[in-house]
Amino acid sequence: MTYGQVLLGILISAVLSENFILVKFYGICPFMGVSKKIDTALGMGMAVTFVMALASAACYAVNLLLIRLELQYMQTVAFILVIASIVQVVEMFLKKMVPALYKALGIFLPLITTNCAVLGVALVNAQQEYDFLQSVINGACGGLGFTLAIVLFASVRERVDKADCPQCFRGYPLALIAAGLIALAFMGFSGLKIF
Amino acid sequence: MEILIAVGILGGLGLIFGLVLGAASKMFYVETDPRLELLSDALPGANCGGCGYAGCAGYAEAVLAGEAEIGLCGAGGNESAKAMAAIMGVEIGEQTRxxxxxxxxxxxxxxxxxxxxxxxxxxxxxxxxxxxxxxxxxxxxxxxxxxxxxxxxxxxxxxxxxxxxxxxxxxxxxxxxxxxxxxxxxxxxxxxxxxxxxxxxxxxxxxxxxxxxxxxxxxxxxxxxxxxxxxxxxxxxxxxxxxxxxxxxxxxxxxxxxxxxxxxxxxxxxxxxxxxxxxxxxxxxxxx
CATH class of the missing domain: 3.30.70.20 (Alpha-Beta Plaits)
Incomplete structure (x- = not known):
């Protein structure tokens, strides 16, 4: 298997067969919370993709340091520190340099600090011993998988909200059932092997 | 000894990130109109939407941009209309409640x-x-x-x-x-x-x-x-x-x-x- 094939395998599995939300069940809070409208879901997805790629890169560097000092058991704490700082710096940077992007992502960025998908991708990268490029691809494509899942789910919810259903199913109960059905569909990708 | 290294490393990381954040907040400081905060303070902050804008902050921004009139806030009434007029430097008459x-x-x-x-x-x-x-x-x-x-x-x-x-x-x-x-x-x-x-x-x-x-x-x-x-x-x-x-x-x-x-x-x-x-x-x- 060539290195390119490995990268392609990571890309496909991060988006589909190992989807962070629907297969691994990371980042469920924004998945349920910010999926009432397709527009906001897309905004959240883009912000998460951006931060996940960045966090993968930064956590890779920190992980190298931890391995050198044999402090791998501190990974979780160190990664949380890194992710929280990155999100803050990115927010300030965008506010100054790219106000348009800040307006689009602005309200979602602080929410991402507590998104476990971001911490999850860093820990998975460390566990799988991915190198730098693999980590970044896993992060970015994991984010794209998140976007795919949340946008799909938001479009389902927009329709379901208008449906005439029993009172006891309105709102979250029906959303949870819909989420379960989409997750079932994504389970179909498990065992997907390209090479 | 090992625990000291762990504490030192994490403390060091925290310190570095703190310094980076501090530097970033200086570097990327964005000047906002100080009147915006004053206008927001003059409003009741109930976000009832009675003025037709999305919450009190939205109304304050619209007033600052000159898009909205002063005195649309029913909850704040006369008091907040006067305070806002003073901040914006305009005169305003009595508001009918x-x-x-x-x-x-x-x-x-x-x-x-x-x-x-x-x-x-x-x-x-x-x-x-x-x-x-x-x-x-x-x-x-x-x-x-x-x-x-x-x-x-x-x-x-x-x-x-x-x-x-x-x-x-x-x-x-x-x-x-x-x-x-x-x-x-x-x-x-x-x-x-x-x-x-x-x-x-x-x-x-x-x-x-x-x-x-x-x-x-x-x-x-x-x-x-x-x-x-x-x-x-x-x-x-x-x-x-x-x-x-x-x-x-x-x-x-x-x-x-x-x-x-x-x-x-x-x-x-x-x-x-x-x-x-x-x-x-x-x-x-x-x-x-």
Whole structure:
């Protein structure tokens, strides 16, 4: 298997067969919370993709340091520190340099600090011993998988909200059932092997 | 020893990130107009949306950009309008305070002879306790009057200031608590709620445009458009439009004469003892 094939395998599995939300069940809070409208879901997805790629890169560097000092058991704490700082710096940077992007992502960025998908991708990268490029691809494509899942789910919810259903199913109960059905569909990708 | 290394490394990382954050907050500092914060402080912060903007911050931004007028905030009233005008450096006159009025008087009750008064129910209603649902029941809803207050409190739910309660089957606004955001008016499926000036006391709390006979069948308290008030009014401030008396507040002097003669006792008035009413009638006779 060539290195390119490995990268392609990571890309496909991060988006589909190992989807962070629907297969691994990371980042469920924004998945349920910010999926009432397709527009906001897309905004959240883009912000998460951006931060996940960045966090993968930064956590890779920190992980190298931890391995050198044999402090791998501190990974979780160190990664949380890194992710929280990155999100803050990115927010300030965008506010100054790219106000348009800040307006689009602005309200979602602080929410991402507590998104476990971001911490999850860093820990998975460390566990799988991915190198730098693999980590970044896993992060970015994991984010794209998140976007795919949340946008799909938001479009389902927009329709379901208008449906005439029993009172006891309105709102979250029906959303949870819909989420379960989409997750079932994504389970179909498990065992997907390209090479 | 190992634990010291761990503590040192994490502490060091934290310190570095802290310094980076500190530097970044200096480097990427964005200047915002200091007036924005002052304007936000001058607003009540209830985010009721009565001004037509998305929350108080949205209104403050619109005022700063010159897109919105000062004084749209009902909750803040005079005080916040003056504070905002001072911040923006403009003059502003007194604001008239508006409050919501529910145009229905069909309170359920029993009069001296033991007869049930108020809006008549056509049937028992067992559905959702919701005005919209109750108004959709076949034959113009559960009330015999198709203009009456249904009393399931959609307006009560819409009110952020606890200013509306349902009393004897009809919603009632507490003018002291009401800030005039009119969120209740939007929530009412029968469009019963309108804004009136806070200091006006002569009000007609009925919205029935049905013919007199139909109104009487549906409610003991409804305006039947008899026109007695229009004849007695010395300032021609009341007219009957489509079987309903309407007050022109530009002409009304709040003498209370209309309230005194209304056969349905429908018009709320500033005076209510018989002696006071008699004095008003005598005074008007003298003028004629």
């Amino acid at each position: 508006r409050v919501a009025l529910v145009r229905c008087s069909g309170y359920l009750g029993v009069d001296e002879s033991g007869k049930v008064t108020g809006a008549r129910r056509k049937a028992e209603y067992e559905g959702f306790k919701d005005c919209l649902a109750a108004s959709k029941v076949g034959g113009n809803g559960v009330l015999a009057c198709k203009f009456g207050c249904l009393g399931y409190g959609n307006c009560v739910k819409a009110c952020q200031y606890d200013a509306i309660t349902v009393v004897d089957g009809v919603a009632k606004v507490d003018s002291e608590k009401c800030v005039g955001c009119m969120a209740c008016a939007t929530a009412c499926p029968r469009n019963l709620i309108i804004p009136v000036a806070y200091d006006k006391h002569v009000i007609i709390a009925c919205a029935s445009h049905a013919k007199g006979a139909v109104t009487v069948r549906g409610c003991s308290q409804g305006c039947i458009g008899c026109g007695i008030c229009t004849k007695i009014c010395p300032h021609a401030a009341i007219t009957v439009e489509k079987n309903l008396a309407v007050i022109d507040y530009d002409k009304c002097t709040e003498c209370g004469l209309c309230a005194a003669v209304c056969p349905k006792k429908l018009i709320a008035s500033p005076v209510d003892t018989p002696e006071e009413i008699l004095a008003i009638v005598r005074a008007s006779m003298k003028n004629k």
